[in-house]
Amino acid sequence: MSDTITAAELTTGDTFRDVEGHGQTNSHGPSVTDEVVVKKPWSGDSWLLAPVLENGRTAKGTSFALSHEEIDARFEAGRYLPTDLEVNRTLDADALPVDTSTDVYIRFGDIPDDERSYNHTDDCYEDGVSVYAAEIESVPPASEAPAMFVPIGSKTLQILMLAQRDTYLVTGERVGTGVDGEPLLRNVEIVSELGRGDEASGWVIVGDDDE
Missing domain, CATH: 2.30.30 (SH3 type barrels.)
Structure with a gap:
């Protein structure tokens, strides 16, 4: 030892x-x-x-x-x-916009103004914004990214991962679970915009959202 x-x-x-x-x-x-x-x-x-x-x-x-x-x-x-x-030690925790102990999520697409995602399966609105829990993973030493964010979810997530939609790292108050088992958030805060990383299933920070 x-x-x-x-x-x-x-x-x-x-x-x-x-x-x-x-x-x-x-x-x-x-x-x-x-x-x-x-x-x-x-x-x-x-x-x-x-x-x-x-x-x-x-x-x-x-x-x-x-x-x-x-x-x-x-x-x-x-x-x-x-x-x-x-x-x-390839994860640069000091460069992250959130503490590594904070629950973070990935949102595909802009946040609805009323913070309610539409449930196409049941033809109704959810109680909050559909997001996916994200694991924070280290990245190769040669990468300039402080970390890679990997979403966890269902088959719907796999479809969204292939879609060309703006993607964000967000935090918020969890208020329920959506039809596909995804977390639903209220009081959503966009921490950073995300872009695809070197790995097909991961995203990295590409810039801060100042709005």
Whole structure:
């Protein structure tokens, strides 16, 4: 174990090896490596972690939370081996327009004036603006983007991801769930405009919205 690294000193984007393996697989793409990445702070003194794929990203649905105490115990036992944390720290949290512990969402299309999205399936208006929860992921060191934002959602999301619509990183008050299982927000605030990143499923910040 490193004499200087503890769980409390980790930062979003740090990686380390799990020498016992984490039993995770990815049936929809690249194989899972023995590396684990720190995704963001979790409730209490915990970190949300995820196994790293061979392409350097993480698979959806594989994140897991461990307390600082549990992580330190794994460092102490030699199960977790820190890598060069400064080299692998590819998410620039200081450059993000939101704190990494804040819930952020991706909105495809402009915000309706009345903050109510139209539900074409049931031919009615939703109680709020349809958005998709976003995971904040690290990006390759050569990228100028501070992070990549990956939306989580349904088949409708897959269609929207292919559509040529203005895309925004937003925050707001969650007031319900839409017909496709997507979050509904009120008091929506546009944090930044987003553009497609190098990866097909991710977006990066392309500019701040000053309006």
